[in-house]
Amino acid sequence: MNVILLGAPGAGKGTQAEIISSCFHIPVVSTGNMLREAVKDGTPLGLKAKSFMDAGDLVPDAVLVGMIQERLQQSDCKNGFILDGFPRTVPQAEALDNMGVKIDHVLEIHVPDERIVERMSGRRVCEKCGASYHIQYRPPAQSGVCDVDGGKLVQRVDDAPETVKVRLGVYHKQTEPLKDYYAKQKKLSIVEGQEKIVDTTHLTLQALEG
Numbered sequence: 028m029n030v031i032l033l034g035a036p037g038a039g040k041g042t043q044a045e046i047i048s049s050c051f052h053i054p055v056v057s058t059g060n061m062l063r064e065a066v067k068d069g070t071p072l073g074l075k076a077k078s079f080m081d082a083g084d085l086v087p088d089a090v091l092v093g094m095i096q097e098r099l100q101q102s103d104c105k106n107g108f109i110l111d112g113f114p115r116t117v118p119q120a121e122a123l124d125n126m127g128v129k130i131d132h133v134l135e136i137h138v139p140d141e142r143i144v145e146r147m148s149g150r151r152v153c154e155k156c157g158a159s160y161h162i163q164y165r166p167p168a169q170s171g172v173c174d175v176d177g178g179k180l181v182q183r184v185d186d187a188p189e190t191v192k193v194r195l196g197v198y199h200k201q202t203e204p205l206k207d208y209y210a211k212q213k214k215l216s217i218v219e220g221q222e223k224i225v226d227t228t229h230l231t232l233q234a235l236e237g
């Protein structure tokens with residue numbers, strides 16, 4: 028089962044992706060996490076991506092397409108995968124089609140802009156594994172510490188309110204056209220993001236099974 032999750036920054040894609048991943052035993056492929064890892068390790072890719080990411084802009088398509096092509100060829104993706112944060116532009120979606128990758132479901136998790144900025148202020152991510160938490164909606168067992176690996180939970184630089192506004196603008200302009208793209212392929216379902224994570228998960232699983 029090959030799934031794409033769409034949604035504005037902070038809509039809950041990462042959280043739902045991790046839950047679907049453990050239900051269906053398929054990996055999450057998060058381009059944001061891969062890029063943050065590259066930035067942390069100071070690789071050439073990371074050096075190239077950092078300024079775009081810090082500004083809330085998209086990293087150029089060519090960089091992402093090469094990165095994702097390599098990742099999807101790895102053996103853990105052979106029974107399926109969940110794409111979180113890719114594709115983000117129509118050219119990226121076309122590149123995926125041209126690679127011969129078959130997509131079964133595209134889910135948009137929809138959350139209105141007004142609620143996004145408020146959600147982002149409480150978001151924390153694990154420095155080590157990238158798992159996401161929320162101080163109110165998804166607190167870790169121990170404050171500031173990742174449940175999975177004990178990594179330190181930090182705020183993302185690009186979660187600052189001004190950068191969130193830029194990222195929302197980028198989402199509406201460059202990523203939302205993908206809804207039409209996948210609706211035409213009859214693959215799109217829209218899930219309304221709920222206050223409680225379990226309620227969103229319920230709707231998400233329903234959409235995947237429907």
Ligand code: AMP
Nearest residue numbers: 058059079080084085086091112113115
């Ligand atoms: P995310 O963790 O998905 O919010 O991604 C964080 C940042 O990484 C984005 O704001 C972009 O700068 C960059 N990024 C992640 N995925 C992509 C993509 N598919 N295309 C371009 N830039 C991306």
Ligand code: ZN
Nearest residue numbers: 153156173178
């Ligand atoms: Zn962790």
